[in-house]
Amino acid sequence: MISAPADLRNASSCASKALGPEPASGAIAIPPMPDYNGRVLAYTATAVIIVVGVLQDAFPHWLLWLLAGALIWPHLAHGLTRKTFLSRSSRIRQKMLLVDCVIGGAFIGLTGLVAIPAVSVALMLMFSCLIIGGIRQWLLGSAFMALGLVAGIAAVGPADSFQSPLLTSLCAMASTGLYICVTAFYSHQQARALMLAKTQIQNQREQSIALSHKLAKYLSPQVWQSIFTGERDVRLETQRKKLAIFFSDIKGFTELSEEMEPEALTELLNHYFNEMSEVALKYGGTIDKFVGDSIMIFFGDPTSRGLREDAFACVSMAIDMRKHMKIMRQKWRSQGIKTPLEIRMGISTGYATVGNFGAENRMDYTIIGKEVNLASRLESLAQPGEILISHETFSLIKDRILCRDKGEITVKGFTKPVPIYEVVDFRRDMGPNRSFLEHEHSGFAMYLDSQKITEEERQLILRALEDAADRLRAEEDLPDEIGKFG
Structure with missing residues (x-):
């Protein structure tokens, strides 16, 4: 029933x-x-x-x-x-x-x-x-x-x-x-x-x-997000896209590796990668890989804000990395690392093949193409602290970032010489109204980014600068006082 x-x-x-x-x-x-x-x-x-x-x-x-x-x-x-x-x-x-x-x-x-x-x-x-x-x-x-x-x-x-x-x-x-x-x-x-x-x-x-958060550390956050939300399938597939590609390495790292113990060197390198990665993620870059002391990052996949904005974000990231490196260098100097470490960077913009490469049971999400080679070549030609960019990158960001013409270079895979440019700074930060100031001498270093300083921090910095100025003036007057009694 x-x-x-x-x-x-x-x-x-x-x-x-x-x-x-x-x-x-x-x-x-x-x-x-x-x-x-x-x-x-x-x-x-x-x-x-x-x-x-x-x-x-x-x-x-x-x-x-x-x-x-x-x-x-x-x-x-x-x-x-x-x-x-x-x-x-x-x-x-x-x-x-x-x-x-x-x-x-x-x-x-x-x-x-x-x-x-x-x-x-x-x-x-x-x-x-x-x-x-x-x-x-x-x-x-x-x-x-x-x-x-x-x-x-x-x-x-x-x-x-x-x-x-x-x-x-x-x-x-x-x-x-x-x-x-x-x-x-x-x-x-x-x-x-x-x-x-x-x-x-x-x-x-x-x-x-x-477990997914642990595995995410082996992937760029953008790639991890697209996989776990179902936007991207985990299979061997590639596509042609126009990307902004970034390479960087540390000038002087080889010499430093000969002076430091491997454990200390590893700690320094991991600290450097961690700081640079945070800057890259702040601007939306897809971190491709770390090779030795080099970093490869690209903009435009799996998410894109448009070619112009991607190129601008890439160059903005490079400028921020350069400023951040100066602060890190001062910190390393206080830890006893005397070798001056400088970052050099290269950026190119153009079509590349992006996607999953490898085998069905082991694949790597990366990019290949002549623009990748160009970015790598620009990075190797850059001087310490210099950012070199290709002509197409320059044409996309020149209205907001001041650049200097560096002539032409010959690159394998390109039939004609390639015009290159050096990134100077944001146009808004040039002249008397610039927000970032730097001054470095033996025994003294100052890196000031006024846009990131709160009002409370501003007062503390002003007092510190006044104390430093009084100290310098006092030491300047000290030889005169000694001469009077000598």
Whole structure:
């Protein structure tokens, strides 16, 4: 008559499959309580009510014929829903429960509406409807049960007395209570299993997030983001795009490597890469690779703001790196590193092949093409602290960045000499209104970027400069005082 709840069991089973094998300890197995078992239990409880009611003359004796139906129907329903076309029907469980409601309502009507047995059967039906389909199923089940009840009453009429003998009432209540308790127990077990599956999924999700963040350190953030959002497939594919390409290396690094211990050199190099990477990411650059003391970065893939903006961001990044390198050099000098480290940079703009190169089981996201070679060549020709750019890059940024013509060079892969330019600075930072000032001598270094200074920091810097000026003046006057007493 009634289908046992299995939605939670199905959901938990799916979650378990998604998680893979259950852990060896602490796992709660989902109890097997399918519709078939629940229906057998409910119809057996109803059969017991019929037998006791007939023996106590609460029901007419001909109702014993319903015992065969009560014992056969669960098996028949199981076969219909598993071995016939009904198995392909959507929401078959809810539909079969409505059939149970009609049968249950008809049984209540055929008993003549004897109160306690009628309420007991109705409780089993409504309990199952609420668990399986919620309020909607409960309303539909009530309507179908009412139809069955009306048909049963119309067939035999109401009983002479709506009261049932004590034993029949106790048997009806006990049968219904047993069904509800067993069903509630399995529902509780299913809820526990579902909570365990939810916890496992949450733990696995946290592990996956932690692992993805670890793996992300081996990829550029833009590439990692495009892969994890599904914008890019992880397969061997490339495309031609116009990119701004950047190369840099450290002038003097070879000499420094001969003076420093490998551990100290590694720490210095990692610090340099970390600082430069933060600058690159600030401007939206895709970090391709680190080779020795060299860095390769490009703009325009996997995201682009337009060729002009990409080129401007690339050159802006180079200028910022040059300024940042001066600050880092002063810090290294205070740590005892006397070799003057300078960064030199080259930038070109043009078409390159970008994408995944390599094998199916090991690929590298990078770029190739003659513009890559040009950027590398410009970097090798640059003087310490110099930024050399190609003509196309110059044409894209010349209105906002001041550059100096450096003539032409011959590069392999280019049929004609290539005009190159040296980046001076942002046009807005030239002249008396420039925001960045620098001054460096032995024993003194100053790098001032007024746009990045807060008002509180401004006052502290002014006091420090005033103290330094007073100290210099005092030391300047000291020889005169010594001469007077000499």
